[in-house]
Amino acid sequence: MKTQEIFDRLWNDYSNQNPSAKKIKQLFENEGENVINDHIAFRTYNDPRINVDVLSKIFIKAGYVEKGQYHFEEKKLFAKHYELENDPMAPRIFISELQLEKCSDYLQFKVKEKIDEITDSVLNSDEIIFSGTSWSKPSYEVYTKLREESEYAAWLYVYGFRTNHFTVSVTHLKKLNAMEKVNEFLKSNGFIINSSGGEIKGTPSELLEQSSIMADIVKVDFEEGPYAIPACYYEFAKRYKDENGQLYSGFIAKSADKIFESTNFYEK
Numbered sequence: 001m002k003t004q005e006i007f008d009r010l011w012n013d014y015s016n017q018n019p020s021a022k023k024i025k026q027l028f029e030n031e032g033e034n035v036i037n038d039h040i041a042f043r044t045y046n047d048p049r050i051n052v053d054v055l056s057k058i059f060i061k062a063g064y065v066e067k068g069q070y071h072f073e074e075k076k077l078f079a080k081h082y083e084l085e086n087d088p089m090a091p092r093i094f095i096s097e098l099q100l101e102k103c104s105d106y107l108q109f110k111v112k113e114k115i116d117e118i119t120d121s122v123l124n125s126d127e128i129i130f131s132g133t134s135w136s137k138p139s140y141e142v143y144t145k146l147r148e149e150s151e152y153a154a155w156l157y158v159y160g161f162r163t164n165h166f167t168v169s170v171t172h173l174k175k176l177n178a179m180e181k182v183n184e185f186l187k188s189n190g191f192i193i194n195s196s197g198g199e200i201k202g203t204p205s206e207l208l209e210q211s212s213i214m215a216d217i218v219k220v221d222f223e224e225g226p227y228a229i230p231a232c233y234y235e236f237a238k239r240y241k242d243e244n245g246q247l248y249s250g251f252i253a254k255s256a257d258k259i260f261e262s263t264n265f266y267e268k
């Protein structure tokens with residue numbers, strides 16, 4: 001599958017489920033900006049049937065190569081990022097996985113129960129990244145319990161394999177070319193910025209600054225009925241050139257750690 005086709009399919013699903021992303025892209029375009037995608041992210045569990053290496057297959061086949069690895073001790077996450085060779089404008093891919101063996105027996109049991117329901121045809125297909133939840137309806141009670149231990153695990157239990165966020169490249173904006181300007185613009189349009197660890201994560205000297213809105217709250221059909229819970233969010237990233245004049249292309253673990261919290265519960 002061509003990379004453009006992959007990104008179009010992912011954007012359609014993501015922007016239909018999360019109207020804020022569509023609205024913000026339109027707002028930027030109304031300002032005369034060309035919205036370029038810095039990176040997209042996926043979440044998974046480290047079960048060998050669906051781990052980072054499985055989810056990345058479709059991108060590897062499309063010419064992506066692994067460029068970095070990241071550890072998040074407290075959140076029990078491990079991640080890799082990928083870049084398309086010879087195309088610095090192509091979006092980076094960031095895929096993280098929850099280290100199940102470090103989680104409670106309850107969490108491991110509830111997660112494995114769902115993974116066991118994924119059919120072989122989905123597991124063996126590169127299209128697993130488009131499959132969302134190909135397991136039975138989640139239970140709100142289980143979701144709530146998982147959330148007490150790992151917000152990440154709970155989100156994945158409900159949403160499965162889909163883009164967790166797209167990212168506007170602030171590096172390539174003309175007018176709204178600073179994180180402060182972007183955040184003010186978003187707030188003046190009524191969006192809530194994730195303020196965990198400050199509204200702007202990272203500094204120019206770290207060569208990467210990031211911010212994000214809090215995830216859209218959407219209605220999900222649980223076994224017990226419909227409940228409104230956080231879904232996906234939109235991120236904003238500005239990259240700086242290193243001492244060799246090369247735009248920094250990696251990620252900063254301590255910033256990403258806070259960005260993960262954009263799917264936490266919040267009061268509007």
Ligand code: NI
Nearest residue numbers: 041167235259
């Ligand atoms: Ni991100």
